[in-house]
Amino acid sequence: MYIHDDNIKLPDDPETVVWKYLDLSKFVDLLLYKKLFMSRSDKFEDQYEGTFSEPTFEEIRKLSINNPEFLDYYKIHRQQVVISSWHINEYESFAMWQIFTQKSEGLAIQSTLGRLQESLSEEKDYEQHIGEVNYIDYKKEYIPFENAFFPFLFKRKSFQYEREVRIISDMTPYSMKIDNGVKIDIDICKLIEKIYIHPKSENWYKNLVIELVNRLGFNFDIEKSDLESEILI
Template sequence: MYVSQKNITLPEPDTIVWKYLDLSKFLDLLLCKQLFMARADKFKDQYEGTFSEPTHGEMKKIAQGNPEFLQRYKRHRQKVVISSWHINEYESYAMWQIFTQNSEGLAIQSTVGRLQEALAPDNKYEQHIGAVNYIDYKKEFIPFDDMFFPFLFKRKSFQYEGEIRIISDLTKHDETINDGVKIDVDINRLIEKIYIHPKSENWYKNLVFQLMEELGFNFTIEKSDLESDILI
């Protein structure tokens, strides 16, 4: 396993990051001790892994007489997998709304340094960590001298995501990638704290505590800062 920061913006190791997910996905992470990485072209954003208009115009000039040049980049989206995290010092109300349903779900709090340490050294895939840059796709240029760059730029409309990504390029691996792959991680290094959905009911909170105890995990479970204790 190799974590590269070459030409990639990476925040300081103590930068706080979050992953918001439902209970089933969280349990899958704990039981398998594997982190799911989604195939890039399966994301809802159709621009995922594509280039901005100025870059595409430049690439079309290069591709004249060599149509394979552009096709290679299109196929590449099917071979790149991503795990997305949210950079924020605090909980995000918006992230709870987007990634959880029915007032149920959890948030993993970690740090950039913990992400780096949690990636198992014997993984067969190389992992690269980088923060996403949010740009105007009609005006700004995305470099294409590195195959990872298209996956580290998004439109300004997504700036609220404050995203940092773990990215793997599986091009050299002769295997079928459906929705994505799972990679081995050190769970205890990955997770610093767990937050329970701020609007969850007591039975759900008790269920989370019970599951952690039965599975033998002793993570710190925090009450959401968004849970109301009205002071008058």
């Protein structure tokens, strides 16, 4: 279930377009099981994920001098927070295709912020929050820590191209052992507005995706990306 939090930054317009770029196996897994995978926060490639900037860390370190468990909480907490990342952009992103899909066999889910929020109503057991990531200088800028989700809503400025919005869940109350992540129930039809096939893919690949989607009982609008269309002279 999606829980709105006034303290978490998010675009006001529910029609804000969001994207998820993924490979075919992850896409089939999503459709087949109708579950969205959320990765454990400390499993991301960015080692700073869920950590604090230097000014904030200095403050926390001072507070934990007589209370070492205060700092330990934040270290352990990273293992209990799971995240699904989405990209805010009115249009497709060439960079996202390059980074998040392998070779020419990937696809992109186009959705909106409103659809994302509505699709989470399918999950009854775990709470989800949605927030926009802030990009800051970790050597100079401060990350608030009065909200347990704030460390996961800030990243270094070098990741600014991601323009990320995140679905976040804190699994601590559920006493779960999380390996790589968890899967949550999601309304696939509300989630997906359109599917784009990799711009470098061949026609057989597009036909394969269409056939897979149809056999799994869905009827989404599917088209090949036109980022690689022929140049007109």
